[in-house]
Amino acid sequence: MIRKWFLLGIMFISLVGRGQEFQLTEVIPDYTYDEVADRMSCIENEVPLVFNERVMAFVDYFAIKDREYTEDIVRKKELYFPIFSETLAKHNMPEELKYLAIVESGLRPNAISRANAVGLWQFISSTGKMYGLHSNWYVDDRMDPYEATDAAARHLRDLYNMFDSWELALAAYNCGPGNVRKAIRRSGYKREFWEIYRYLPRETRSYVPQFVAITYLFNHLEEHGFDPRAEHFYPEMDTIMISQYFHVETFCNQVGLCLDDMLLWNPQIKRGALPEGTKNFALNIPVEWKEEIVANRVSLYDTASKVGKEHLDYLARNTPGSTYGRERLYYRVRSGDVLGTIAQQYGVRVSDIRSWNGIRGNLIRVGQRLSIWVLPTYNSSNKSLYTASTPPTPKTSAPLAGGSVYTVKSGDSLWSISRNNNTSIEKLKQANRLTTNTIKPGQSLVIPN
CATH class of the missing domain: 3.10.350.10 (LysM domain)
Incomplete structure (x- = not known):
């Protein structure tokens, strides 16, 4: 059989005598529907990999149309796949579930969706808290590859126990168990994904086929012209424990580490620092640096505790929508209330109340319970303070x-x-x-x- 080749990239043409010489930057092997079906049937898997035209469309998309995206994932996989495999094995879960993180976030630990789902495994705040993932102005556990992967494994296990089907567990991970139950009822109580397919939300109808396509592709990278060895170099990692305010850039400057690398290894640190009151934070560092850092720990930690603290703390407490350093109160909306008067009563901003309660406009309902986060400076007799009394004035810009x-x-x-x-x-x-x-x-x- 003569194989065809799709040609990608820029074609450089130079005339040599009467002929033409073509230099091709990349070639993509052709493949047929039957070839993909045959390869997929040979993959060892626990999660069902049903192959059909819908899945084939996503194979074409990731192998040809958005090839750069797939190449980027291939380069990053060695940083995260070992974490995924180890965690899934610990929970006795199918290893192929590691490919779900590609569908969720493209292996970007700081990914944030339009629905404010965050991290490699795209947890919304409420679901994250159910599985022990907490966030504040400084740190977001949902961006921690280790913590978020463990939470995702437990969440997927709970969904599997709920539906007794990995395909339905994946669907529920995307759209919620309520929508899956609704689709089951509307289908006449069918229990297979492809039997309830047309009753699921549109995004979920694409979600499981994408997972199947990605699982296939990452088991057959070379057959589709990808170099599975095309990866970044990531050093072997170890951890040091931090239990104080800690300015990351100052620490990096002292030991000679690159700040960008440090934040890549610790993506859950959102503001370049750990707040005062931090307890036993495991900071990832290259194992080859640990001995020197531990030997000079007292001096390094002391210096890192003295830079930017007041300024960051001020910003943390006063950034619109922040709950850091604030106490939550509840207010029940009464007849005649508007957001402006409620904000004035508690010494906060209208934009804060909107953010804390997911309100887009100005509409509130009588009887609605609102979360109001007040600063320690707030009291019922002084309702004008929505910020700390006086912003700290730095001697120099830290x-x-x-x-x-x-x-x-x-x-x-x-x-x-x-x-x-x-x-x-x-x-x-x-x-x-x-x-x-x-x-x-x-x-x-x-x-x-």
Whole structure:
């Protein structure tokens, strides 16, 4: 059989005499439906891998149409697959479930969806908390590859026990068990994924076929022209324990490690620091560096505890929507209430109340219970404080993982600050989570690099 080849990439043409010489940057082997079906039937698996035209369409997509995406996953797999395999084995789960993280996040630990699902395994806040994943302004456990993978394995096990089917467990992981039960009822109580397929949400109808296609492709990378060895070099890792405020960039500068690498190895650290009160945080470091770091631990930790603390703490407590360092109260909406009067009563911002309660507009209902997070400075007789009494004034701009801190002066505007610091207004607003261009003297702003 003569094999055809799809040609990708830029074709460089040079004329040599009367002929033409073609230099091809990449070739993709052709394949047939029957070949893919035959290969898939040979994969050792516990999760059913049903092959059909829907799955074939996703094989074509990942093998040809979005090939760069697949190549990126191949390069990153050696960083995360060992974690997935070890965790799934610990929970006696099918190893092929590791491919689900590709469908969920593209192996991006800091991925955030439109529904605010976060991390490699895309946990929303409520489900994450059910499985012990917590988050604050500084750290988000959902971005921790180890913690999130363990939580995902337990969640998938619970869903499997609920439906006694790995395909339905995968569907429920995507759309929730309630939607799967609804599809089962509407199908006449069928119990197979492809029997309830048309009753599931549209996204879920693509979700399981994508998982099957990815599982097939990563078992046959070479047959589709991918180099399974095309990976980044990742050092062997160990951990050191941190139980204090800890400025990561300062630590990296002292020991000679790259900050970007450190944040890659510890993606759950969102703001380049660990907050005061941290207990037994396992910081991932290259194993070859551990001996030297442990030998100089007292000095290294002491220096890392003295940079940026006040400024970050101020930002943590006063970033719109933040709950860090605040106490939660509940308010029951009464007739005549509007968000503005409730915000004034508790010394918070309207935007805070919207964020804390998932409110998009200004509509609230009588009897609705609202979460209100107040600062320790709040009391019923002083309702005007929505920020710490006075922002700390730095002697110098302390370096942060995302840049430096600037204290707003009288006459400043976002435009003047952006020009003086070689950045843009949009980047300033994004770094500080500003929704308007309003700033005031004494306010601390993060200046992005």
